[in-house]
Amino acid sequence: xxxxxxxxxxxxxxxxxxxxxxxxxxxxxxxxxxxxxxxxxxxxxxxxxxxxxxxxxxxxxxxxxxxxxxxxxxxxxxxxxxxxxxxxxxxxxxxxxxxxxxxxxxxxxxxxxxxxxxxxxxxxxxxxxxxxxxxxxxxxxxxxxxxxxxxxxxxxxxxxxxxxxxxxxxxxxxxxxxxxxxxxxxxxxxxxxxxxxxxxxxxxxxxxxxxxxxxxxxxxxxxxxxxxxxxxxxxxxxxxxxxxxxxxxxxxxxxxxxxxxxxxxxxxxxxxxxxxxxxxxxxxxxxxxxxxxxxxxxxxxxxxxxxxxxxxxxxxxxxxxxxxxxxxxxxxxxxxxxxxxxxxxxxxxxxxxxxxxxxxxxxxxxxxxxxxxxxxxxxxxxxxxxxxxxxxxxxxxxxxxxxxxxxxxxxxxxxxxxxxxxxxxxxxxxxxxxxxx
Amino acid sequence: xxxxxxxxxxxxxxxxxxxxxxxxxxxxxxxxxxxxxxxxxxxxxxxxxxxxxxxxxxxxxxxxxxxxxxxxxxxxxxxxxxxxxxxxxxxxxxxxxxxxxxxxxxxxxxxxxxxxxxxxxxxxxxxxxxxxxxxxxxxxxxxxxxxxxxxxxxxxxxxxxxxxxxxxxxxxxxxxxxxxxxxxxxxxxxxxxxxxxxxxxxxxxxxxxxxxxxxxxxxxxxxxxxxxxxxxxxxxxxxxxxxxxxxxxxxxxxxxxxxxxxxxxxxxxxxxxxxxxxxxxxxxxxxxxxxxxxxxxxxxxxxxxxxxxxxxxxxxxxxxxxxxxxxxxxxxxxxxxxxxxxxxxxxxxxxxxxxxxxxxxxxxxxxxxxxxxxxxxxxxxxxxxxxxxxxxxxxxxxxxxxxxxxxxxxxxxxxxxxxxxxxxxxx
Ligand code: SF4
Ligand SMILES: [Zn+2]
Numbered sequence: 025x026x027x028x029x030x031x032x033x034x035x036x037x038x039x040x041x042x043x044x045x046x047x048x049x050x051x052x053x054x055x056x057x058x059x060x061x062x063x064x065x066x067x068x069x070x071x072x073x074x075x076x077x078x079x080x081x082x083x084x085x086x087x088x089x090x091x092x093x094x095x096x097x098x099x100x101x102x103x104x105x106x107x108x109x110x111x112x113x114x115x116x117x118x119x120x121x122x123x124x125x126x127x128x129x130x131x132x133x134x135x136x137x138x139x140x141x142x143x144x145x146x147x148x149x150x151x152x153x154x155x156x157x158x159x160x161x162x163x164x165x166x167x168x169x170x171x172x173x174x175x176x177x178x179x180x181x182x183x184x185x186x187x188x189x190x191x192x193x194x195x196x197x198x199x200x201x202x203x204x205x206x207x208x209x210x211x212x213x214x215x216x217x218x219x220x221x222x223x224x225x226x227x228x229x230x231x232x233x234x235x236x237x238x239x240x241x242x243x244x245x246x247x248x249x250x251x252x253x254x255x256x257x258x259x260x261x262x263x264x265x266x267x268x269x270x271x272x273x274x275x276x277x278x279x280x281x282x283x284x285x286x287x288x289x290x291x292x293x294x295x296x297x298x299x300x301x302x303x304x305x306x307x308x309x310x311x312x313x314x315x316x317x318x319x320x321x322x323x324x325x326x327x328x329x330x331x332x333x334x335x336x337x338x339x340x341x342x343x344x345x346x347x348x349x350x351x352x353x354x355x356x357x358x359x360x361x362x363x364x365x366x367x368x369x370x371x372x373x374x375x376x377x378x379x380x381x382x383x384x385x386x387x388x389x390x391x392x393x394x395x396x397x398x399x400x401x402x403x404x405x406x407x408x409x410x411x412x413x414x415x416x417x418x419x420x421x422x423x424x425x426x427x428x429x430x431x432x433x434x435x436x437x438x439x440x441x442x443x444x445x446x447x448x449x450x451x452x453x454x455x456x457x458x459x460x461x
Numbered sequence: 462x463x464x465x466x467x468x469x470x471x472x473x474x475x476x477x478x479x480x481x482x483x484x485x486x487x488x489x490x491x492x493x494x495x496x497x498x499x500x501x502x503x504x505x506x507x508x509x510x511x512x513x514x515x516x517x518x519x520x521x522x523x524x525x526x527x528x529x530x531x532x533x534x535x536x537x538x539x540x541x542x543x544x545x546x547x548x549x550x551x552x553x554x555x556x557x558x559x560x561x562x563x564x565x566x567x568x569x570x571x572x573x574x575x576x577x578x579x580x581x582x583x584x585x586x587x588x589x590x591x592x593x594x595x596x597x598x599x600x601x602x603x604x605x606x607x608x609x610x611x612x613x614x615x616x617x618x619x620x621x622x623x624x625x626x627x628x629x630x631x632x633x634x635x636x637x638x639x640x641x642x643x644x645x646x647x648x649x650x651x652x653x654x655x656x657x658x659x660x661x662x663x664x665x666x667x668x669x670x671x672x673x674x675x676x677x678x679x680x681x682x683x684x685x686x687x688x689x690x691x692x693x694x695x696x697x698x699x700x701x702x703x704x705x706x707x708x709x710x711x712x713x714x715x716x717x718x719x720x721x722x723x724x725x726x727x728x729x730x731x732x733x734x735x736x737x738x739x740x741x742x743x744x745x746x747x748x749x750x751x752x753x754x755x756x757x758x759x760x761x762x763x764x765x766x767x768x769x770x771x772x773x774x775x776x777x778x779x780x781x782x783x784x785x786x787x788x789x790x791x792x793x794x795x796x797x798x799x800x801x802x803x804x805x806x807x808x809x810x811x812x813x814x815x816x817x818x819x820x821x822x823x824x825x826x827x828x829x830x831x832x833x834x835x836x837x838x839x840x841x842x843x844x845x846x847x848x849x850x851x852x853x854x855x856x857x858x859x860x861x862x863x864x865x866x867x868x869x870x871x872x873x874x875x876x877x878x879x880x881x882x883x884x885x886x887x888x
Pocket of ligand 2: 157159160164165166167168169170
């Protein structure tokens with residue numbers, strides 16, 4: 025845990041990004057305990073007294089990883105003040121959030137101890153894209169490969185909102201090379217493991233660039249929408265010279281053409297070898313070419329005309345090529361184990377990543393393309409900003425205030441509003457049932 | 462007997478209502494237990510007839526027959542025994558109670574009942590299926606909360622709109638099965654709470670207790686592939702090299718190397734080991750030793766140990782499962798990515814085989830011969846030749862010692878053991 029990646033640091037702080045002292049400063053002066061607890065307690069109303077225990081918190085698991093990778097599961101806290109005291113005492117290098125259980129943590133060895141409720145969570149990490157990113161490998165990340173994450177966020181966000189009807193999505197930078205999503209709607213929190221598994225499978229396609237998922241016609245509306253979302257990203261950031269260069273060198277583009285019928289591939293390769301065109305033009309040409317294949321096919325209303333029907337089917341299948349190709353690169357690659365189990369742990373928002381020192385900040389998915397992981401403040405940056413700043417509060421002196429503000433205004437307020445409304449409706453129903461109306 | 466089914470839907474037209482009645486007569490959701498009197502003999506006879514069918518389904522599924530059509534062919538003729546709705550209901554509820562005793566029994570019963578239910582649904586037409594549906598229908602699709610259509614959701618077979626699955630009538634079967642499953646599952650939980658009281662009745666006790674040991678069929682014959690001797694887990698590493706055919710050697714090595722083995726690998730190798738004379742306890746220990754390098758012990762016991770005991774006939778239904786022969790392995794056991802079962806001669810690419818032969822200590826001409834045989838689709842002959850390479854002086858065609866090599870992995874194993882026995886004696 026000593027080695028800290030200090031690459032791409034846009035900020036001016038020249039000291040370390042992460043250290044025991046910085047962590048103490050962060051836990052003592054900046055970590056937003058009260059908002060954090062308000063969220064996990066799903067407790068609407070004015071900011072609760074930070075020393076008053078909140079109902080849901082008592083059975084929620086936190087897991088701390090201390091210095092030297094000492095693992096403490098089943099940590100529990102009742103209110104913001106208690107959480108703060110605990111964190112300052114234990115100084116966790118990592119903080120993970122678990123499930124809400126049916127009884128207090130001390131019962132965790134009991135056979136009836138079970139996870140009752142848990143946000144539906146997703147984890148997308150660039151290390152799962154190593155076979156398709158050419159700019160970086162492993163732990164490193166730059167703005168070029170961040171576009172894979174942009175694509176994943178946009179597709180997943182649309183699926184969760186439009187297909188599943190979830191409204192309360194918290195997107196969080198994972199501190200290094202990926203993002204997490206916390207779906208906090210009641211329905212999502214109460215999903216069984218079985219339902220989570222089905223949902224994840226709905227969101228996933230088989231991965232890797234050589235094994236494109238075999239799609240079938242007609243394309244499911246969710247996939248058609250995903251294509252519309254990611255195709256521009258593919259055209260701009262994957263094929264291009266200043267992106268992943270997929271159609272910028274013969275060596276790379278043979279990989280793409282390999283998935284076409286041999287004669288077609290040869291024809292295109294010959295054509296490209298002799299003529300100058302930009303990668304974007306090449307991609308546009310591929311798309312049009314394939315479109316022609318489909319539209320020239322005879323469509324017949326006569327169902328008994330077997331051969332025509334067959335012919336059309338074949339052409340349509342080849343039209344799937346462009347979808348399969350684009351998806352092989354930019355369709356979200358989920359770490360599905362994280363999502364399938366109610367009691368899977370996931371790094372808490374606002375924790376700091378011990379390797380990079382960067383804070384896991386919430387961000388706005390609608391402008392994810394403007395999010396720069398390399399500009400996220402490290403603990404070192406925050407300390408420097410506090411020293412130099414002149415605002416009233418520590419938080420206001422730092423860049424962290426934007427993320428905290430966003431969390432509070434765009435995520436927490438609507439979420440707690442919905443909880444309040446739910447309770448109100450519930451009370452009315454009960455009152456009506458009791459004959460009070 | 463009038464069977465009380467689920468609450469009726471409000472919006473069904475009279476023709477739909479009729480279809481519904483017809484459908485429900487054919488296929489019950491078993492929403493509430495039948496009332497009326499019955500004799501004790503009937504009670505037992507009904508239950509046993511159903512148990513035979515459920516075990517038959519289980520056995521077929523363990524052998525790899527999952528498709529409804531395949532199951533229908535085999536089980537179909539038996540279903541006539543349950544044609545009488547009264548008998549159908551009584552036997553279901555009796556067995557539901559009997560299987561409510563333990564978690565494993567509950568799971569077993571639920572699985573088989575769902576398979577049976579699916580088989581019977583298959584015979585219903587669209588109008589009849591409509592009788593089961595209560596969700597709003599707009600003439601084209603049903604609107605169903607996605608949590609009730611998980612099967613379709615996971616396969617992306619329904620369009621979703623803000624949490625509602627739009628399900629075409631042709632896809633409703635899986636919705637109905639899911640509902641059935643949920644109902645029976647709840648019913649089992651409830652039954653378990655009064656199991657004790659029912660089983661205390663001396664007239665019912667014999668059937669309710671130990672239903673899993675209830676013998677309902679003639680004992681299964683043990684295939685003559687079964688090796689007479691017994692072997693132990695610590696011999697396996699050696700035996701895999703001296704005496705196992707290539708298919709089993711591959712699953713063995715994969716298990717040792719990766720500390721895991723996917724379902725069909727476990728089935729293929731596990732049944733082989735059983736017939737080769739490895740005790741159940743040893744097999745559990747052997748798999749546990751590897752698997753728990755990756756998964757916790759309790760997960761191993763929850764997810765894998767059951768399957769092993771099941772294959773020894775010690776769980777669920779109590780039949781002995783027989784190991785697979787070459788034909789089945791060659792025809793039906795193609796491994797997918799990350800899987801290691803199947804017949805290498807049949808399922809591996811030439812490159813893969815070349816690499817594999819390089820590790821077996823074969824001479825180049827021997828490797829070339831095996832490759833050629835595999836290429837010309839003579840998989841089983843390749844296997845016989847491999848046997849001969851491994852056992853100099855033994856001709857695989859020799860009836861005495863090695864009949865069956867290339868027909869059954871256990872015959873290969875048995876012949877090899879006999880070979881070594883004979884040679885040791887000579888020494
Ligand atoms: S022929 Fe039979 S025994 Fe030989 S490797 Fe193939 S499946 Fe195994
Ligand atoms: Zn990069």
